[in-house]
Each structure stands twice: as structure tokens, then as C-alpha cells.
Amino acid sequence: MRQVLILFMSLVCYASFAQNVAYNPNKSKGKLYEYAQLAKAENGDININSILEDESNLKFTTLTSENQSVGFSTDNYWLTFDLENSSNTPEIYYLQTARPVTDVANLFQVANKNNITEFKSGDAIAFSERQVEHRKTIFKIELPKNSTQQFYLHLRSDGETLNLPLVLHTESQFWKSNYTEQLFLGFFYGLLFLATVVYLFFYTSLSNKTFLYYSIYVFSIALLQSALDGLIFQYLLPSAGFINDRAVLITALFSNFFLLKYCEYFLKVESISKTIKIAFKILYGIIIVLGVLLFINNETKAMVYPMSNVNGLMSLILILVTLFYSRYKDHKIDTFFSAGIFFLVIGLMGFVMNNLSLLPNNFVTLNSAKFGITFEVIFLSLSMTNLIKDLRLEKEESQMLALSKSEEVSELKSYFMSNISHELRTPINAIMGIAEDELDKILDPESKKNFEVIKHASLSLLSNINDILDFEKIEKGELKLRKEVFNPKEVVTQISKNWQRTAESKGLKYTLSISDSIPYKIEGDVERFTQVVNNVLSNAVKFTAYGKIVCAIKATEKENGLSEIIVNILDTGVGISTDKKLNVFNSFGQMRLNDKRSFGGVGLGLSIVKHLIDLFGGTITIDSDEGRGTNVSMKMEFKIIEQVNTKFKDSIAGVDINALKVLVVEDNLMNQMIMRKMLNNLSITDYKLAANGKEALYLLENNAFDIILMDLQMPIMDGYETTVIIRNNPPGNINKNIPIIAVTADATDTARQKVMDVGMNDYITKPVNRELLSRKINEHNKNVLKIA
Structure with missing residues (x-):
């Protein structure tokens, strides 16, 4: 009992001492907060005059810690203390108090009741109106020589945690401390900015949303810390106002949201547990609700402060639960990711405990969140590096699989093209064989005409099949010319005979002119040469309703044993208008010109011709006007094998039936x-x-x-x-x-x-x-x- 009484008397004496003794920075023992008192103002209209006149009914009590906190509050608080200067010269000090985001922080220096000086700070006023234009809540105090001055400090927040530190610096101490903090902040924000840019770049390169969410999370964390440090107020929103008043909460909700999104994608929550996925969605919903409450009014905004902190704590717990559950289910979790989350939790716990005055107010505790976030970013960046490596390996595996599938598809495509070629050409072979066999017989005119129609139709069908089979190879640049020896006169004559019958059946005059300059035998791709001439003649006959068609072929001998074969095909058909000439060599150009219904065809003819002539190293020119017909001129070079026929015609006719088996x-x-x-x-x-x-x-x-x-x-x-x-x-x-x-x-x-x-x-x-x-x-x- 005696000990309790002694303790009680000590507290009374200490309170009396704190109320009556001024703090001398050069001589007094202890710290400033031990000489200061605090009172909560029930009436928000209390001012400095009512306090000095003893009309405020404030009940001052001593501060209990260096960084005393009153928690989340919208109340008004008053602190008072006396400062003594016992020297013969004036002294200047810098008082650091409250947090940078405290709304109201006004300091009153009282020499006597008639001599009161007010200094303003806080982020509810314009930055330029602060007594000291600094991101923190700083006051510059000048103490006259051999004097004692009384000070009153009025503080009010909008619902955020209100801290009540009282740190007094000499001018040199203040600027040295400020320089040290600037170095730390430069490193901290530089790291966050670098991580933001780097992982945004990875997202644009890899299109993986994990990188996008992580980049936005780091950026929002940087904004949150800059809001808490007063940097947004100082540099971005110096006029204060509505957005600045909510900057901390806006950036905190964004940070919370994108931390969850990043962890959800990185940990692949959807594949781990549907229940955990639902928990993530619930927290997303809470964040959205808090975002709405933030902008309704000041009362709901004040509610958001503690609720957002609780939601942030729940988010960290959910992430930890997801980590433990993933390990329990034997899902591979990156070690660096786990370490990063661990440092984030430790840092935020230090930040919260400092806000609640459970940890002392020093450089480490005040910046515990920054330390935690710094280590978190470093370790999470290492985990993202591992993710990049895994994605690269996965991409390589995907490429190998895609290559294997591509080769498989290519083989299937080759098989399909081979099979479709076989299935289409086989019946045509039979039809044309029978038609040619019958045409060799002595037939009446009507029967001969019918078999000629059958043969011509088969040749047209064969030409279309060739175009279709060649189209894909041409588009992919895989079509190659073959080298065979052939007689160009025979080829053109055969093609011409086929189309002459169709032309004459339409009442057209058909003329074939073959120059003697044509070599007897040349080397080249006879099938493609045939395809070129056939397609152009086909168009001439198809698009000509009356008049004539002239097919002329001649040759010019070139150097190095080459011959330039020139094929001119003229018709008096519908012609081509100027605007349609632009698409004349395009694939399916006929369909673009809406001529399909009028003239038929697959629309590949001239496109195939142009590609083939390019392969021959030749040229094609079209001279045409609408309603006046068309003249197509084609030039192709071939190697001359035999200029004139010096041998008897090759034949097997007359061979002994036993001569060849x-x-x-x-x-x-x-x-x-x-x-x-x-x-x-x-x-x-x-x-x-x-x-x-x-x-x-x-x-x-x-x-x-x-x-x-x-x-x-x-x-x-x-x-x-x-x-x-x-x-x-x-x-x-x-x-x-x-x-x-x-x-x-x-x-x-x-x-x-x-x-x-x-x-x-x-x-x-x-x-x-x-x-x-x-x-x-x-x-x-x-x-x-x-x-x-």
C-alpha cells in the first residue's frame, strides 16, 4: 500500500512539474513531450483566446509517449508547452509534429495575452500558406533571448490516424535530417518507378496480366507513400481541395485492389480453390464499396479510414492463407514471392503498430512500411524474374509443340492435297480418255460435236483444278517451275483447238497465228506454260459475246541460247474499266468486280497467270478499255533445245507388237x-x-x-x-x-x-x-x- 501511495504522489509531482516547468533545449533533461500536455476539445469552436481566458474548460493531461497517437479521429486536440531560451542571443528551432496528411496543424506562440503569433500548416490549406513550405508538418520557432514563450498547438484530422510527436531540431540538425531522408526517399521512389516501368514493358512484350497487375500495384504503392509523405500535396495538388483530401484513401484502395489481383494471377488462385477465389471476389467487392463511400460525404469518408485498414489486413491474411494452402496442396510456390509477402506483412505491421503508439517513434518505425515495401519489391521482382524464366521455358515448349503440330498439319495438308488431286484427276482421266478415243473414230457430226464438248469441258475442269491446287503454293511462295523439253507450237495448237470450238459455238471468229520463229523444242515447265496460255484464252472466250479472238505466238532469239516467247491474245469482249484494272491481278478479282454471276469461273485465272509469269521471269501487260475489248501480251524466256526439227517425228506407231512389253x-x-x-x-x-x-x-x-x-x-x-x-x-x-x-x-x-x-x-x-x-x-x- 505504501508503494502505491508513493507511485501516486510521484505522478502528481510529475504532472505538477510538467505543467509549471518550461523546456530548455540546451539544459532540460528528457524530451519535449515530457513537458507538454494534451487536451481533447469537445467543442470544435474553441480558439486560442478562449483558452487563454480560461473559458474553454479544456482538461490538459500529460503525454504518455514520444509518438502518442489518438487513433482514427476527426476530433480537435490542443497541446501546450513552454520553451525557454536562457542565452543572450535569439535561438531558432524547427518543430516537427503530426503527420504530413494531418488536415489542421496551427501553432500559436504566446509572449503574453496581447502578443500572439499564429503559424499555419496542415494539408487543408494551400501548400504556399504553410509557414514552412515543407512536405512534413514543420514550424519554424524563434525564441527571443532570455525569455520563456508559451505555445499552443491545434491539431485535427479528417478521420485518419492522428499522431502527436513533438520533435525539436536545431536548424543544422533539421537540414541534416532532411538531407538524409531525401537520399532514402530518392532510392525508395526510384526503385518503385523502375519496377513499374520494367514490368509494364514485360507485360507489353509477354501479354501476361501478372506483369500488368504487378506494375500497377507498385505504381499505386508509390502514390500511396507519396501521399502519406506529403509529396502529392507538395508537387501535384498544392492547392489542397477535394482530391488531395482523399488522396491517401484513393491510392490505398488501388494498392489493395491490385495487390490482390497480382497475387490472384501469380498464385493461380482459380486453379487452387474455388472458395479462396470467392474470398478474393468478396474483398474486391468491399474495396469497391469503400471507394463509393469515400465520395459520398465527410462522415462516410471518415468511416473509410479504419475500414480500409481492416480490409488491407484481411487481404494480407487471405494472401498468407492462400500461400499456406498452396503448399499444403503441393503447389509450387516461388520462394522469392513468399519472402516478398513476408517483408510486406512485417513492414505494414510495423506501420500500424507505430500508428497505435505500440512502437517508439524513430526513423525505422516511421518508415517501416517503406522498408517492408522496398524488400517486398526486391523479392517480388526476383520472383517475377523466375516467372519470366518459366514463361520462356513454357513458350519454348509451346513453340516446339506448335512446330510439331505445324509439321503434322503440313503433312496432313500434303496428304489431303495429294488425295484430292488423285480423286479429281482420276475420273477426268477416264472421261478425257474415252472422249479422245471416240474422236479418233469416224463419227457423225453430231456425235463428234458432243465428244468435243465433253473433252473441252474436261479440260476446263482440269484447268480449274490446277488453279485451285496451285493457289496455296503460290500464296506461300512454294510453287517451283520444272524443267522439261517440249514443243511450244504443239502446246499452243492443242490449247487453241480446245477454245476455238467454244469460240465458234458462240459465233466468234477465231484466228491462230504461229510464227516460224518459234523454236522446235525448248526447255521449261510445259504444264505451267500451258496453264498461262489456257487461262488467258479462257478469259478471252468467256468475256467476249461477239466479234473475234486472235491468238498470236512469236519468238525472239536472245543471247545465251535463250528464246523469248511472246503470246498475244486479243478479243473484242467487254473490256476492263480503269478502276477495275487495279484488281485485275488480285486473287478472286472477278468476285470483287461482281462478275461472278455473269461469267462464272473461280476468280483465280489472271492471278495465277501473273504469279506464273513472274516465276518465268517474264512480263504481262493488259491493254483494255471498257466496251472495246482486251489485248493481253505475255513474254517468257526459255532455253532453246532445238531450233528446227531435224529428226523424224517420234512415234511408236508401227512398232512390232512383240517389240515392247x-x-x-x-x-x-x-x-x-x-x-x-x-x-x-x-x-x-x-x-x-x-x-x-x-x-x-x-x-x-x-x-x-x-x-x-x-x-x-x-x-x-x-x-x-x-x-x-x-x-x-x-x-x-x-x-x-x-x-x-x-x-x-x-x-x-x-x-x-x-x-x-x-x-x-x-x-x-x-x-x-x-x-x-x-x-x-x-x-x-x-x-x-x-x-x-
């Missing part, structure tokens, strides 16, 4: 029939048919053949497999060097290359041209064929 390997019954007719017309009667490669091998073991005409796509054993066996491991007495000519409906480059790779000698596409077949057989069997 042919094995035809073909599964399609209709194509078997066509090959029979074609060989018979070539006077080749010693031939056998095999429906697949297995049958072919059996016939080769038991018969002697001079040449094989091999289809590619067959059941049981296809042409490729059969050729590989013949060339590498032939059974029995099969001649491994027997000439093999591929006769296939697969017109793709892939098939042509594969034919050569497996060891075949040549390649012919269906529909089979009789003259071409004759020439190919002749070329590969000169030792057994007799020239007619």
Missing part, C-alpha cells in the same frame, strides 16, 4: 480401260495389268517386261513401296533397273519429288496425254523401240 500397274478399272485403249492406239499390244504392287511383283517374277507404268495410290501395296522393293531388294529374277514411269492423278510437288526419291525414272500426270506418253516411253526405251 509393258506392265501397267493401276487399281482403278476405268483407268485400266483407258490405258488399254491408249496403248492399243500406240500399237502396243503386249501388256499386262496389275491392280496393285503385290500383283505387279508377282507378274515381274514370272514375266519379262521392258517398262512399267506405275500408279501411286493403290490398295495392299502402293506404287512407292513397290518401286522401293524393285530397286533395292527385288525377289526372283526381277530386273532392278527396269524403267518405271509414274502415271498418277497426284499432281503435287511432294508426290513428284517422292517419285524421284524412291527411284522412278519419270512422272506423268492424269489425264494422260497420248503424245506425251508416247514420247516418255520412247525416251526410256530407245534400245527396244523402232523409229517409225
